[in-house]
Amino acid sequence: MKRRITQLHPFTVLCLAVFTVAVATAASVWWLSCAVIVMCLAIGAVAGKARKLAALSGAIMLPTLLSLLMIHGLASRDSSPVIAAWGPISLTRGGAEVAMMLALRTAVLVVVGLLCGLLIDKHQLVAAIDLSPAPPQAGYLLASTLFLLPQMMEKQHAIGEAQALRKAGTGRGLAGWLQRLRLRAVPLVLSSVQDAHDRSVHLAARGFPARGEHSRLRQVADSQIQRGVRWVALLCSVLVPAAILVPFGGAA
Amino acid sequence: MSPNLLLPEASAAQLLRRRVLGAAGTLLLVGTYLFLVITQPTGIVEGLGQGVALATFAAYLIAAVLLLLAVLPDLPVSALTLIPVALALNIILGQFVGSVMVPLYLDSIGTVLVGFLAGRRAGAATGVLSTLIWSLFAPTVLPFAAGAALVGFLAGTAARYGALRRPYLAPIAGLVAGVLVGVVSSPVAAFVYGGTSGVGTGAVVAAFRSMGDSLLSAVTKQALISDPGDKAIVFLIAALLVFALPKRLSGSFEFIRRYKVLGKSGNK
Amino acid sequence: MMDMEHRAPVESTSALHLRLGSFRYADADHDTLRAIELELSPGSLTVISGDSGSGKSTFGGVLAGMLPRQGADSCEGTFILAGQRIDYSPEHSPRIDVAGWARHLGLLPQDAGLYLSRIRQTVAEELVFARENEGMPRKEMTELITEFSTRLSLEHLLERDPSKLSGGQERLVALTALSAANPSIIVLDEPLAGLDSTATATVTAMITRLRAAGTALVVLTRTTEAWEAEAETLLTLADGTLRPATRTARTAASSSKPSGFAAAAASEKPLLAFAGVQLGYKGASAPVISDLDLEVRAGECVGLAGANGTGKTTLLKAAAGLLKPIAGKLRVTAESGMLLQNPSDQLFERTVTREIAFGLPKKGLQRARVPRILEQLGLASCAQTHPYELPASARRLVALATVLVREPRLLLLDEPTEALDPAGLQILNEVIDSVLERGGAVLFSSHDERFIARTAHRVHRMPRQ
Ligand SMILES: Nc1ncnc2c1ncn2[C@@H]1O[C@H](COP(=O)(O)OP(=O)(O)OP(=O)(O)O)[C@@H](O)[C@H]1O
Ligand SMILES: [Mg+2]
Numbered sequence: 001m002k003r004r005i006t007q008l009h010p011f012t013v014l015c016l017a018v019f020t021v022a023v024a025t026a027a028s029v030w031w032l033s034c035a036v037i038v039m040c041l042a043i044g045a046v047a048g049k050a051r052k053l054a055a056l057s058g059a060i061m062l063p064t065l066l067s068l069l070m071i072h073g074l075a076s077r078d079s080s081p082v083i084a085a086w087g088p089i090s091l092t093r094g095g096a097e098v099a100m101m102l103a104l105r106t107a108v109l110v111v112v113g114l115l116c117g118l119l120i121d122k123h124q125l126v127a128a129i130d131l132s133p134a135p136p137q138a139g140y141l142l143a144s145t146l147f148l149l150p151q152m153m154e155k156q157h158a159i160g161e162a163q164a165l166r167k168a169g170t171g172r173g174l175a176g177w178l179q180r181l182r183l184r185a186v187p188l189v190l191s192s193v194q195d196a197h198d199r200s201v202h203l204a205a206r207g208f209p210a211r212g213e214h215s216r217l218r219q220v221a222d223s224q225i226q227r228g229v230r231w232v233a234l235l236c237s238v239l240v241p242a243a244i245l246v247p248f249g250g251a252a
Numbered sequence: 253m254s255p256n257l258l259l260p261e262a263s264a265a266q267l268l269r270r271r272v273l274g275a276a277g278t279l280l281l282v283g284t285y286l287f288l289v290i291t292q293p294t295g296i297v298e299g300l301g302q303g304v305a306l307a308t309f310a311a312y313l314i315a316a317v318l319l320l321l322a323v324l325p326d327l328p329v330s331a332l333t334l335i336p337v338a339l340a341l342n343i344i345l346g347q348f349v350g351s352v353m354v355p356l357y358l359d360s361i362g363t364v365l366v367g368f369l370a371g372r373r374a375g376a377a378t379g380v381l382s383t384l385i386w387s388l389f390a391p392t393v394l395p396f397a398a399g400a401a402l403v404g405f406l407a408g409t410a411a412r413y414g415a416l417r418r419p420y421l422a423p424i425a426g427l428v429a430g431v432l433v434g435v436v437s438s439p440v441a442a443f444v445y446g447g448t449s450g451v452g453t454g455a456v457v458a459a460f461r462s463m464g465d466s467l468l469s470a471v472t473k474q475a476l477i478s479d480p481g482d483k484a485i486v487f488l489i490a491a492l493l494v495f496a497l498p499k500r501l502s503g504s505f506e507f508i509r510r511y512k513v514l515g516k517s518g519n520k
Numbered sequence: 521m522m523d524m525e526h527r528a529p530v531e532s533t534s535a536l537h538l539r540l541g542s543f544r545y546a547d548a549d550h551d552t553l554r555a556i557e558l559e560l561s562p563g564s565l566t567v568i569s570g571d572s573g574s575g576k577s578t579f580g581g582v583l584a585g586m587l588p589r590q591g592a593d594s595c596e597g598t599f600i601l602a603g604q605r606i607d608y609s610p611e612h613s614p615r616i617d618v619a620g621w622a623r624h625l626g627l628l629p630q631d632a633g634l635y636l637s638r639i640r641q642t643v644a645e646e647l648v649f650a651r652e653n654e655g656m657p658r659k660e661m662t663e664l665i666t667e668f669s670t671r672l673s674l675e676h677l678l679e680r681d682p683s684k685l686s687g688g689q690e691r692l693v694a695l696t697a698l699s700a701a702n703p704s705i706i707v708l709d710e711p712l713a714g715l716d717s718t719a720t721a722t723v724t725a726m727i728t729r730l731r732a733a734g735t736a737l738v739v740l741t742r743t744t745e746a747w748e749a750e751a752e753t754l755l756t757l758a759d760g761t762l763r764p765a766t767r768t769a770r771t772a773a774s775s776s777k778p779s780g781f782a783a784a785a786a787s788e789k790p791l792l793a794f795a796g797v798q799l800g801y802k803g804a805s806a807p808v809i810s811d812l813d814l815e816v817r818a819g820e821c822v823g824l825a826g827a828n829g830t831g832k833t834t835l836l837k838a839a840a841g842l843l844k845p846i847a848g849k850l851r852v853t854a855e856s857g858m859l860l861q862n863p864s865d866q867l868f869e870r871t872v873t874r875e876i877a878f879g880l881p882k883k884g885l886q887r888a889r890v891p892r893i894l895e896q897l898g899l900a901s902c903a904q905t906h907p908y909e910l911p912a913s914a915r916r917l918v919a920l921a922t923v924l925v926r927e928p929r930l931l932l933l934d935e936p937t938e939a940l941d942p943a944g945l946q947i948l949n950e951v952i953d954s955v956l957e958r959g960g961a962v963l964f965s966s967h968d969e970r971f972i973a974r975t976a977h978r979v980h981r982m983p984r985q
Contacts, residue, residue, distance in 0.1 A: 063454075070454045071467075099446075130652075145385050161860075164842065185345060185493060190908060192337045198634050203637060205621070206637065214652055214655050215656060498908040509546075509591070
C-alpha cells in the first residue's frame with residue numbers, strides 16, 4: 001500500500017489535491033472539511049509521515065487560527081451571545097463560528113498541500129516536469145533550489161565557523177546583530193553568486209536550456225488509468241464547485 | 253554531422269507568444285483586483301464567499317504562472333543559475349532574521365537581489381518561483397505569487413532607472429514598492445483567507461475592524477503599515493549586498509552593464 | 521549572418537588552429553593574452569604551464585568559446601575548429617553557440633564541481649545530462665552510459681549521489697561526461713591539483729585512455745613535473761603569451777629543512793597536546809578519529825599526512841577550538857590561528873587591506889602591523905583590490921594574512937599548499953620559519969608528500985579507517 005502511494009505519478013497526486021481543495025472549499029461544510037483532514041492524516045500514516053504532517057500543519061495553523069479569532073471573533077459586529085469577555089474585549093459566538101469556518105478552509109489547503117509535499121519524491125517531480133511540455137527551465141529551477149538549500153545551509157555553517165576562528169561577530173545589541181548579519185550574508189551571497197555565475201557557462205556548454213526536444217534518462221511510471229484520473233480530477237475541480245456555487249450564488 | 257558553432261537569431265514568432273502570455277497574465281491580475289475592489293463582495297463565509305475565495309485564489313495563481321511562462325524562455329543562463337541561489341537566500345536569510353524575533357519578514361532579499369542584478373523579468377520569475385517552491389513547505393503562500401512577482405519586477409525596474417546609483421535611493425524605491433505590493437496582495441489575504449496568518453498582523457487588522465472598517469480596507473491598511481517598511485529594509489540590504497560584490501562579478505551581468513545600474517562604469 | 525567565406529571548409533589535418541592577437545577582459549587595463557598561436561593534432565598532449573594569474577584559465581575559456589563574453593570583453597583572432605572558421609575582431613564578436621562548440625572541444629574547469637549540473641540524483645543521470653538536452657532517446661543513453669563507464673572504469677560510481685563525491689571522483693565523473701560527447705579536443709584546467717596519490721593515478725590513467733582513443737588533450741597547470749614524460753609539447757604562459765618551455769625539472773623551492781629547531785624543541789613545553797582524544801560529528805555513527813595522541817611543542821613544525829577523508833581537517837578544527845572532543849583530553853596553551861581549506865569562507869571585505877585589518881582596534885599594535893604583513897606576503901601591490909578578484913594563490917595568501925596579523929603562537933594550516941604557485945610556496949615557507957623563530961609552533965595538513973618532507977620536522981600519519 002505504501003509503495004503504491006509513493007509510486008503514483010507526481011502529477012496524479014497534484015491533480016487529486018487540486019480537486020480535493022476545490023471541492024472542499026466550494027462545499028464549505030464543516031464535516032466535509034474535517035473528513036478531508038482526517039483522510040489526509042490517514043494517508044500520511046500509511047506512508048509513515050503522519051507525525052511530520054501533523055507537526056508541520058500545526059505550526060502553520062496555530063498562528064492563523066489565533067489571528068482569525070482576533071479579526072472575526074473579537075471585532076465581530078453581530079449581536080450573537082458573548083462566549084467570553086476580558087474587560088472591554090469580548091468573543092462572540094457568531095464571530096467564533098466565522099473564524100472557525102475560515103480556519104477550516106485554510107486547514108484543508110494546508111494539510112492537503114503538505115501531504116503532497118511529503119508524498120511526492122522530489123526527483124520524480126523534477127523528471128515529470130522535464131518530460132512534460134513545460135519549458136525545460138522550470139524543472140531546472142525546481143531541482144536546483146531543492147538541492148541548493150541543504151548545501152547553502154552547510155555553507156552557512158562553514159562561514160559561521162570561519163568567522164568564529166577570526167573572532168569576528170561577537171558584538172552584542174543591535175549593532176552586534178547587524179554586524180553578524182553582514183558577516184553571515186556577505187560571504188554567503190558573494191560565494192554563491194560567484195558560484196552561480198561560474199556554473200552558468202558550463203551549463204550552457206552542456207546544452208542547457210534545451211532548444212528543441214529533450215529527454216530524460218529517469219523514468220516516471222505512468223499509466224493510462226492515471227492519465228484518465230488526472231483529466232477527470234482537473235475537469236471536476238472546475239465543474240463541481242461551479243455546480244455547487246452557481247445556484248447558491250443566485251439564492252444569496 | 254557537424255553542429256553549428258554560432259547561434260541563430262531569435263525568431264519573431266516566439267517573441268510574440270511571450271508578449272501575449274505576459275499581457276494575459278497582467279490583464280488577469282489587474283482585472284481580478286479591480287473586480288474585487290469595485291464589487292467588494294461581502295458574506296465571506298456563506299454562499300458567495302467560497303466562490304470569491306476560489307476565484308481569487310485561481311486567478312492570482314494562474315496570472316503568476318502565465319507571467320512565469322512569459323519570461324522563463326527569455327532568461328539568459330546566468331540569470332537562471334542565479335534564481336535558485338536567490339530562492340535559497342530568501343529562506344536562509346529570512347530564517348536568520350526570524351530567529352531573533354525582529355517584527356519583519358525580510359523573506360524577499362533574494363528576489364530583490366535578482367531584480368537588481370538580472371533585471372525585472374528575472375526578478376518577477378524569481379518571485380513566482382520562490383512562492384511556488386515555498387508552497388511545498390507552506391501551502392498557504394500560493395496565491396501570494398503575484399505579489400512576489402511584483403516585488404521582483406519593481407526591484408528590477410528601480411535598478412534600471414537608477415535606484416542603485418545612490419545608496420539612499422534604494423530604500424525609497426523599496427518604500428514605493430512596498431505600498432504597491434501591499435495593495436495588490438491584500439485581496440488575497442482578505443478574500444481567500446479572511447484575514448492574515450500572523451498573530452501580530454492579525455491584531456492590527458482586528459484593531460482596524462473594530463474601528464468600523466470593512467475587511468478589505470482593514471487588511472489593506474495593515475499591509476500599508478508593515479509592507480513599505482519591510483520592503484525598504486529589504487531593498488537596502490539587497491543594495492548593500494550588490495555593492496559588496498566585486499566589480500568584476502557584478503559587471504558580468506548584462507543587465508548591469510546595459511543600464512549602468514551601478515552608475516558610470518569605471519568609477520572603481 | 522556570417523558570410524560564406526567564413527563557412528568554407530578549411531583544408532587542414534589539425535584538430536584546431538588558433539591565432540589569437542589579443543584578449544582583454546572588460547574593464548581591464550591591459551591584455552591578458554596576446555600573440556598566441558596554437559595548433560593541435562589528434563591524439564597529442566600539450567601541456568601549458570604558468571604561474572597563478574598568468575592567464576591559464578582565461579586561455580582555457582577562450583579555447584572553449586566561453587570567452588570573450590559578448591558585448592564585454594574584446595578579442596582579436598581567428599579559430600579554425602571542425603572545418604569552420606571563426607573570426608573575432610574588436611568591433612564584431614560572433615554569437616558563439618557554446619553547446620555546439622562543446623561537441624568539438626570540451627573544457628574541464630579548474631573546479632570540476634562547477635561542471636556538474638548539481639540537479640541530478642545519480643552519477644548515471646549526470647553523465648548524460650548534455651545528451652538529455654539534445655533529446656537523445658533513453659535506450660541510446662543507457663548504452664552510452666554502459667559503454668563509457670566500462671571504458672573509463674567508472675561502474676562503481678554510477679549509482680552515487682554526484683554532490684557527495686570527493687574531489688578526485690568529481691573530476692573523474694566530469695571527465696567521463698565530457699568525453700561522452702566524443703569531442704576531438706579536451707582542455708583540462710589543473711586536473712591534478714589537490715588530489716591524493718591514488719586519485720592522481722586514476723585521473724592520469726583516464727587521460728592516457730582518452731589519448732589512445734585519438735582525443736587531443738591540452739593540460740593547463742602550475743607545475744609541469746607530472747607531465748614532462750608524456751607531453752609532446754611543453755609550453756609556458758608568461759606575460760600573456762606562449763613560449764616553448766625548457767624540459768629541465770624545476771629546481772625545488774629552496775628552504776632547506778630547518779633542523780636546528782627540532783632538537784631544541786624537545787625540551788619545550790607542548791603548546792598543543794592531544795591525549796587519547798576521540799573526535800566526531802553530531803549524528804555520525806562512528807567517530808572520525810579515535811585514540812589520538814599528539815603533542816606539538818614550541819619551535820616545532822608538524823605535518824599531518826593521510827588520504828582523503830581520514831580526518832585531518834577534523835583534527836585541526838579541534839585544535840582551533842571549533843570542535844569539542846567526545847572523549848580524552850585536549851590542551852591548548854597558546855593563542856591559535858587557523859587557515860581553512862577554503863579561503864573564501866573567511867573573506868568578506870571590499871579590499872585586501874580592510875580585510876586584514878578587520879576587527880582590529882583602531883590604534884592597536886596589530887593594526888600597525890598590517891602594512892608589514894602585506895609586504896611580507898607580497899600583497900602590497902594589490903592592497904586595494906577586492907579579495908575575490910585576486911588569483912587563487914594570492915587569495916589564499918590574503919586569508920593567511922588575516923590569521924597572521926594576530927600573531928598566533930600556534931599556527932594551524934589546512935592544506936596550505938593547495939592553489940599556491942611556486943612564489944606563493946616560497947612565501948609560505950618563510951612564514952612558517954618566522955613563526956617558528958619567534959617561538960611558535962606550526963601544525964599543517966597536506967597531500968603534497970614532498971612539501972611535507974621539506975618543511976615538517978615530524979610527520980603524523982593519520983591511520984586509515
Ligand atoms: N572576469 C575577469 N575580469 C577581469 N580580469 C580577470 C577576470 N578573470 C580573471 N582576470 C584576470 O586575468 C588574469 C588571469 O587570470 P586566470 O584566472 O586566467 O589565471 P590562472 O593562470 O588560471 O591562475 P590560477 O593558477 O590561479 O588558476 C588575472 O590577472 C586575473 O586577475
Ligand atoms: Mg586558473
